[in-house]
Amino acid sequence: MKLRLIVLTVVSLLAAAVCSDVAAREYREVEVADPFLEMHTGAGQGYPITNVVERGERVQIIRRKTDWFKVRNDRGDEGWVNIRQLELTLDEAGELTEIESVGRDEFLQRRWEAGILTGDFSGADTVSLYGGYSITRNLSVELWASQLIGNFSTGWLGTANIVHETWPEWRVSPYFTMGTGVIRTEPKSTLVSTPDRTDQVALVGAGVRAYVTRRFVLRGEYKSYVVLTSRDENEEVEEWKIGFGFFF
């Protein structure tokens, strides 16, 4: 009974979402200026062209998937058009259609960034998630959560960092970071059990961030940690990792 209720709710919500999308939406209209506009059956170069729209005809842009746009002409024919062809059509003012796209300018203006990196934490494998906020173009704060998977123990590492990017306008741009956090170490269950530990850590590091395309950045970094243990000696740990992130 409960399951049926959940299913019904989900289905009706989905239906509502779809219907509201269809009803009363205003679409952008463009005029074909090239000899013709090729309409593919799907959003990709591999899908066949089954229709063309001739010069002077108008089409409505219904939706976008990556670099492909679903258009509809006055006769009601629908198909997918590549951004390169769509940018050669004319808008209502008679000028070349401009499509909003995310590029390097947006990358330089970014506020939020999040991503995933993987690598080596002193012999243990690590998978890290991060989220960052840019205060200025050079300075940002980041929160990191890493899972550490070693042969003898596993653990978690959470840190808060300040990051300074010295030359943010470079396509491959180096940055420097420092921060603090906690590390939790749990010995593997197949080994003789020793108690779990939680220690404070401090870190410094450096890395590079490379803008690839759209909302996509590649990152690689090295960090050196000092684990402030309750024993007599502090532990020093080196970590390197690579991965990717998004900005928005």
Next chain:
Amino acid sequence: MENRFRVLFLSAALSMAVLMSGCSSIPFFGKKADTEVAEAPEQVIEPEVERRTIKKPKIDTEDFEIGAYAGVMSVEDFGVNTVVGATLAYHFSEALFVEATYGQTDTEETSFELLSGAAELLTEDERQFSYYNASVGWNIFPGETFVTRNRTFNQSFYIIGGLGSTEFGGDDLFTINIGAGYRLLINDIFALRLDFRDHAFDSDLLGEAKTAHNLVGRLGFTFFF
């Protein structure tokens, strides 16, 4: 005659009075308006065309794909069971996408535990198998599937692989996944996905360290937004 002139003058005076009271916003009536005239630059030519403000309707972008799946998962040495999970993908281009996946399944007793009747290797909690990963997928062989003579669906085959972590047997295990799948687009926003993946990790759960391969076959339903 005199009467007629008087009526004419009176009506003219009346209409002037009405005009003055009703149109106080016209520049040469009233003090406030005078200053406005003095400040406004002299306009020689009245613009004939009004500037049109064109509001461009936003184009609906659907690069994210969220979904749920169910299937079977074979965990090496620990039996085959139902697996359920969720995915979130972002499509960079027609070919490339990244996807985060979560899934979980139960596992059974090993043959050794069943046959020998010995003590169980794992507790109830430790038998829960859950994983997450981040993977990169590549759509290859896009095309159309003819379901009937006149009914076609867009589809593409994809290969996918990535890294993540598995929680099983009381441990976290660094896991590599690799596989392939098939995406059938029901319409522009809904899709069916058939996916086969191998999740491999190094484990010493049964004494000797070895690479365990855990195979998943699953069917999912996704929504583009």
